[in-house]
Amino acid sequence: MTYLADVFALARKDLLLELRSRDTVPAMLLFVVSTLVVFHFALPSDSSATAETGLLWVALLFTALLGLVRAFVAEREDRALDGLVLAPCDRSAIWLGKAIGVVAFLVAAEVVALPAYGLFFRPVEWELVAAVALADLGLAAVGTLLAAMAAAGRARELLLPLLFLPLVIPIVVGGVGASATDDPGRYLAFLGLYDAVFAILSWASFEYVVTE
Amino acid sequence: MSTSLRNNQHVVLAAAAGCLLLAGTALAFYWVPNAPIEGFRQRIFYFHVPIALTAYACFGWAAWKALRLLWTRERRYDLESYTAVHMGVIFGILTLVTGSIWARTSWGHWWVWGSRQLVLFLVLFLFYAAYFMLRYSVEPGPRRANMSAVYALFGVALIPISFLAIRLAEDLVHPVVFTHDVQSRLTGSQLLTFLVCLVGMLALAGSLYVNELTGKRLDVSLRELREALE
Numbered sequence A: 001m002t003y004l005a006d007v008f009a010l011a012r013k014d015l016l017l018e019l020r021s022r023d024t025v026p027a028m029l030l031f032v033v034s035t036l037v038v039f040h041f042a043l044p045s046d047s048s049a050t051a052e053t054g055l056l057w058v059a060l061l062f063t064a065l066l067g068l069v070r071a072f073v074a075e076r077e078d079r080a081l082d083g084l085v086l087a088p089c090d091r092s093a094i095w096l097g098k099a100i101g102v103v104a105f106l107v108a109a110e111v112v113a114l115p116a117y118g119l120f121f122r123p124v125e126w127e128l129v130a131a132v133a134l135a136d137l138g139l140a141a142v143g144t145l146l147a148a149m150a151a152a153g154r155a156r157e158l159l160l161p162l163l164f165l166p167l168v169i170p171i172v173v174g175g176v177g178a179s180a181t182d183d184p185g186r187y188l189a190f191l192g193l194y195d196a197v198f199a200i201l202s203w204a205s206f207e208y209v210v211t212e
Numbered sequence B: 001m002s003t004s005l006r007n008n009q010h011v012v013l014a015a016a017a018g019c020l021l022l023a024g025t026a027l028a029f030y031w032v033p034n035a036p037i038e039g040f041r042q043r044i045f046y047f048h049v050p051i052a053l054t055a056y057a058c059f060g061w062a063a064w065k066a067l068r069l070l071w072t073r074e075r076r077y078d079l080e081s082y083t084a085v086h087m088g089v090i091f092g093i094l095t096l097v098t099g100s101i102w103a104r105t106s107w108g109h110w111w112v113w114g115s116r117q118l119v120l121f122l123v124l125f126l127f128y129a130a131y132f133m134l135r136y137s138v139e140p141g142p143r144r145a146n147m148s149a150v151y152a153l154f155g156v157a158l159i160p161i162s163f164l165a166i167r168l169a170e171d172l173v174h175p176v177v178f179t180h181d182v183q184s185r186l187t188g189s190q191l192l193t194f195l196v197c198l199v200g201m202l203a204l205a206g207s208l209y210v211n212e213l214t215g216k217r218l219d220v221s222l223r224e225l226r227e228a229l230e
Helices: A002-021 A025-042 A049-069 A073-086 A091-120 A126-151 A156-180 A184-210 B003-031 B040-072 B076-107 B116-137 B142-173 B188-229
Strands: none
Touching (some): A002 A091, A025 A049, A025 A091, A049 A091, A049 A126, A073 A091, A073 A126, A091 A126, A126 A156, A126 A184, A156 B142, A184 B142, B040 B076, B040 B116, B040 B142, B040 B188, B076 B116, B076 B142, B076 B188
8 A cells, every 4th residue: 555655645746746836737738729720720621530630649649748758857856866766665656656647737738639629620529538548548658658768868858759759659540540430449449458568568667767 | 608619600600691591592583483463573572571570580589688687687688689679670671671672563652551561660660760869868877778678678569569550550541452462372482482581581680690799799898998997
């Protein structure tokens, strides 16, 4: 139970920090809405449903990236991450706590992005909501681990997209498939599989990324 | 292992790779009969597919060494995993090039999104190219070794997941119209040629791996010596 308490404390710290400083989430909100507006002008007026859904997923991906680039900023300043690693708790709890925070940020951004998409493009159906929820878990799991890696590098803002994008191509496939075809079940199951595989991998390997 | 024996190992591997690849090329061009539908151009199959399988083998080897590194924390596995990824990327680029040539001769386009193998290798190429960016961006040391190992392990998980994703995406974006239907019915002579080429490519990769590893080890010890002298 102490493990869960650690995770909860770490996630709470991230959410409180964000609530007080309001650094990341407002930027993500503004970014995702402006991206949707840009996409409206980039698309021809008679574009298909698949094209519009595809662009929504691109927007969500880049919004997630925007949040992830900032995920370990607080830990990097004053070397707080070293302190966390030295704390008497399981290292994977750091990953889990951070990932929960990232999911919360993503959900906050999507609570605005999906209605905006419904308003600008086409009505939001339950398949899209389910796919976005599943994708959030995968994006947060993989993204948190890669953000911790990138935070150790010299060019972190530059490095994270390079590490992140090839790894999340399957999420885009699952997401677009679930929201644009008649048979969303297969694609939702695929998203679930992706989440399970990469969440377990990230959970098990986070310790090695932050320790020597 | 004594130095002379190790040098011999290099030579034997390189010679085996050379002989097998020469033999494979000769078999592929002069011995195997033309394929029924694709004709002469199908012969690139004997190079393209072994190169692709060798690239997978390199990525798998890199992941195995990465696992060993995380397990035992022995430093030498870092260089071994790095070298294997290096070889994997070289063979991956060769797969893209030969696949592109095959697509051009079969379908008239240099790039075909309907070809699973090509798309998968493009994703893998992007993924493993970022591996080099990661290594160059982080200071050398045990933490970089750990990160590289974790990233290499993610790679082998990504291969089947991406393959599945590409299959799913085919139904989504474009129905499959292109298939290379050669693997399913290999005759005896085709199978033999294919195996000779495959073993030759693996030997070539092994030989390059051993050479590159020696070079990288030398590089590291040279740097350590220089630091010790300064």
